[in-house]
Amino acid sequence: MNRSSMSTRTAVLATAALALSALTACASAPQGASGTASASAGGSYTWWDPYPQHDASSAWAKRVDACGRQAGVTIQRTAYDTTALTNQALLAGQEGNAPDVILLDNPAVSTLADAGMLSAMSDFGLEVNRFDKNLVAAGELDGKTYGIPIGANTLALYYNKKILDDAGVDPASIKDWASLTTAMKKVKAAGKKPITFAAIGTEEGSFQFLPWFWGAGAQLTQLDSPQAVEALTLWSSWLKDGLAPNSVISNSQNTTWEEFLTGEFAFAENGTWQINSAAGADFPTGVVQIPAKDGGVAPTPTGGEFITVPVQKDTGRYDVTKKVLECMTTPEGLVETGTTFAYYIPSTADGQQAILAKEPSLKPWVEAVRSAKGRTSDNLGTDYPKISEALWTGVQKALSGAASPADALKQAQAQAKQAVGD
Amino acid sequence: MTSLRTTGTVAVGGAAHAAPPRRRARRRARRWTAFAFLAPLIVYLVVFYSYPLYRNIELSVHDYTPRAFVQGNPEFTGLENYLDILADDTFLRALRSTAVFTLASIAAQYAIGLALAVFFHRHFRLSAALRAMFLVPWLLPLIVSASTWSWMLNSENGIVNAALQAFGIGQINWLTSPDTSLLAVTIANIWLGVPFNLVILYAGLQNIPADLYEAAGLDGAGPWQRFRRITFPLLRPVSLITLLLGLIYTLKVVDIIWIMTRGGPADASTTLAIWSYREAFGTGQPDFSPAAAVGNLLILIAFAAGLVHVRLQRGEDRA
Numbered sequence: 001m002n003r004s005s006m007s008t009r010t011a012v013l014a015t016a017a018l019a020l021s022a023l024t025a026c027a028s029a030p031q032g033a034s035g036t037a038s039a040s041a042g043g044s045y046t047w048w049d050p051y052p053q054h055d056a057s058s059a060w061a062k063r064v065d066a067c068g069r070q071a072g073v074t075i076q077r078t079a080y081d082t083t084a085l086t087n088q089a090l091l092a093g094q095e096g097n098a099p100d101v102i103l104l105d106n107p108a109v110s111t112l113a114d115a116g117m118l119s120a121m122s123d124f125g126l127e128v129n130r131f132d133k134n135l136v137a138a139g140e141l142d143g144k145t146y147g148i149p150i151g152a153n154t155l156a157l158y159y160n161k162k163i164l165d166d167a168g169v170d171p172a173s174i175k176d177w178a179s180l181t182t183a184m185k186k187v188k189a190a191g192k193k194p195i196t197f198a199a200i201g202t203e204e205g206s207f208q209f210l211p212w213f214w215g216a217g218a219q220l221t222q223l224d225s226p227q228a229v230e231a232l233t234l235w236s237s238w239l240k241d242g243l244a245p246n247s248v249i250s251n252s253q254n255t256t257w258e259e260f261l262t263g264e265f266a267f268a269e270n271g272t273w274q275i276n277s278a279a280g281a282d283f284p285t286g287v288v289q290i291p292a293k294d295g296g297v298a299p300t301p302t303g304g305e306f307i308t309v310p311v312q313k314d315t316g317r318y319d320v321t322k323k324v325l326e327c328m329t330t331p332e333g334l335v336e337t338g339t340t341f342a343y344y345i346p347s348t349a350d351g352q353q354a355i356l357a358k359e360p361s362l363k364p365w366v367e368a369v370r371s372a373k374g375r376t377s378d379n380l381g382t383d384y385p386k387i388s389e390a391l392w393t394g395v396q397k398a399l400s401g402a403a404s405p406a407d408a409l410k411q412a413q414a415q416a417k418q419a420v421g422d
Numbered sequence: 423m424t425s426l427r428t429t430g431t432v433a434v435g436g437a438a439h440a441a442p443p444r445r446r447a448r449r450r451a452r453r454w455t456a457f458a459f460l461a462p463l464i465v466y467l468v469v470f471y472s473y474p475l476y477r478n479i480e481l482s483v484h485d486y487t488p489r490a491f492v493q494g495n496p497e498f499t500g501l502e503n504y505l506d507i508l509a510d511d512t513f514l515r516a517l518r519s520t521a522v523f524t525l526a527s528i529a530a531q532y533a534i535g536l537a538l539a540v541f542f543h544r545h546f547r548l549s550a551a552l553r554a555m556f557l558v559p560w561l562l563p564l565i566v567s568a569s570t571w572s573w574m575l576n577s578e579n580g581i582v583n584a585a586l587q588a589f590g591i592g593q594i595n596w597l598t599s600p601d602t603s604l605l606a607v608t609i610a611n612i613w614l615g616v617p618f619n620l621v622i623l624y625a626g627l628q629n630i631p632a633d634l635y636e637a638a639g640l641d642g643a644g645p646w647q648r649f650r651r652i653t654f655p656l657l658r659p660v661s662l663i664t665l666l667l668g669l670i671y672t673l674k675v676v677d678i679i680w681i682m683t684r685g686g687p688a689d690a691s692t693t694l695a696i697w698s699y700r701e702a703f704g705t706g707q708p709d710f711s712p713a714a715a716v717g718n719l720l721i722l723i724a725f726a727a728g729l730v731h732v733r734l735q736r737g738e739d740r741a
Contacts, residue, residue, distance in 0.1 A: 094494060201683075400595075402687065403688070
């Protein structure tokens with residue numbers, strides 16, 4: 001009797017202990033993780049980036065390792081998908097176990113900086129003057145710089161040389177919107193499809209629309225200005241006149257590129273990252289800058305990742321982090337990053353000289369990056385994502401025929417104003 | 423929950439028969455034993471059900487900006503998020519789209535599923551193989567079927583438009599026109615849901631005794647009458663649960679719509695679930711609080727549907 005109740009009691013205690021330990025394990029997991037991180041302070045640094053396509057054996061991973069070794073530590077690298085990375089970073093910030101370095105897509109920098117998660121570069125004495133002003137701007141918030149670009153990419157118009165030759169179009173003649181539209185009409189008359197771009201209802205849609213929006217002289221603070229309406233009217237007239245396929249409304253930049261590679265399209269709006277793919281296409285390709293409405297080069301939005309340094313409890317870690325950051329951004333380092341990523345244009349003047357010496361054909365891209373503009377610049381900061389959502393919704397409305405360009409943008413402006421207001 | 427209650431009764435019942443002197447001690451010991459057996463389940467329920475639900479409600483009554491999310495000091499706003507959502511233009515549109523998408527989906531899925539189940543119930547040659555083929559939509563990963571559907575419905579290069587053109591019907595912008603995008607995602611979703619309905623209803627048909635049909639046949643009932651007077655009424659309980667599960671599944675569909683249209687163009691295919699997802703994860707700026715509020719509204723709708731089901735079920739049991 002006694003024995004059996006003893007064993008029952010033991011069983012009860014054991015089960016309760018098990019349950020309790022399971023509970024505490026759940027509750028304390030974050031602390032446990034941050035504990036291990038600081039315990040290994042001397043040896044191991046954590047690094048997150050949005051490049052899951054580069055695995056541990058890739059040139060990129062080796063470069064990260066090398067910079068760690070140079071600073072005397074090993075770097076534990078974890079790669080996430082771009083959108084997942086922002087969410088992971090927010091969660092880590094909440095739990096207080098953020099990694100030492102995060103490579104962030106540039107519009108996310110101001111969001112995380114505003115959350116108080118990132119340390120400013122000046123806090124640990126990293127010099128930011130050598131980086132191109134227009135590129136660093138995306139990492140600035142209220143006069144402080146929270147990240148440095150490891151390289152930049154932007155948009156231009158790729159063209160299919162064969163189609164343009166057959167249609168009798170000289171790419172050099174494309175100077176403004178009118179000459180571009182004329183060229184596209186010639187292509188259509190020659191029986192080919194003139195242009196494809198991505199107007200999908202995501203950030204990519206806004207990214208692709210911005211060169212035209214800015215090229216007309218519009219500002220993100222006023223989405224329904226007459227200039228903005230002109231830009232959107234240009235896009236919707238292309239759809240209406242059959243110069244661009246209707247599917248652009250749901251096309252991502254990748255889909256657009258696939259379409260261009262079929263050899264059916266004369267022009268495709270796409271980015272630096274397709275340089276290698278364009279070189280490997282079955283037809284000769286070339287690049288022209290996106291023209292502004294009345295001539296000249298339109299400001300294109302900068303893309304690309306920023307190195308950011310999340311706030312750490314143990315401020316002693318910043319010294320090593322600084323060394324790692326410096327290693328990643330030497331001119332040689334930037335060129336190496338640029339070629340690893342096929343292609344990233346270096347974010348400093350020295351780096352740009354160095355990559356041009358190696359690859360002179362990148363000249364139009366270097367120029368495009370120099371005239372490019374950060375999406376969160378003009379001190380839009382954390383307001384940008386909200387404005388952008390309103391903008392791509394407006395673009396979608398106009399292109400799908402749900403509203404006229406003017407009405408769509410009027411609604412977009414109202415939506416943006418409401419979203420930014422609170 | 424049922425197992426929980428049974429364990430409790432057994433333990434208490436056992437204690438009642440114990441010898442008087444040690445009765446109290448034993449009863450306590452047994453109670454502890456009972457509790458020990460329950461503990462894992464309770465822990466599981468709390469960790470995986472109660473806490474997330476609590477957290478969702480907590481998110482929805484605070485103003486969680488990314489900054490507040492990281493610093494853990496959100497402002498308490500009460501029902502403001504809910505009021506904002508109800509006042510938003512998107513709400514009525516999303517509610518309507520959700521109703522159309524859900525009702526059209528489950529009605530068509532049920533009708534097609536039932537027709538196929540009755541068809542396959544006749545056991546002709548190759549029926550097993552054909553039935554297996556109907557399960558394919560269920561087996562495919564959603565990303566595959568949704569991408570395939572969006573290729574097929576592509577405005578310029580899609581096979582659907584190519585086929586329609588052969589009959590002289592002009593280009594339909596399935597996914598890129600605000601008039602058709604909801605229809606397009608509904609069609610894809612119906613296709614996805616048919617196998618589920620087919621399997622459940624087919625299983626239900628197996629439970630209807632064959633002699634009923636025989637007797638009805640002897641009484642001179644035709645096929646239609648046999649379906650109306652035997653199959654349909656006897657399938658009622660199975661039908662009810664199929665429809666309820668279909669409703670709950672369909673209410674919270676995000677993936678297929680997100681992959682095919684992102685809820686666009688111009689919010690034309692934005693359901694409540696898509697709206698919630700987009701607020702939380704679809705833009706550069708996560709807005710967890712309104713997303714959680716929309717999510718809670720969805721839970722309420724599903725819960726209401728569950729209550730209706732329980733009521734219908736009770737009526738069934740009494741009858």
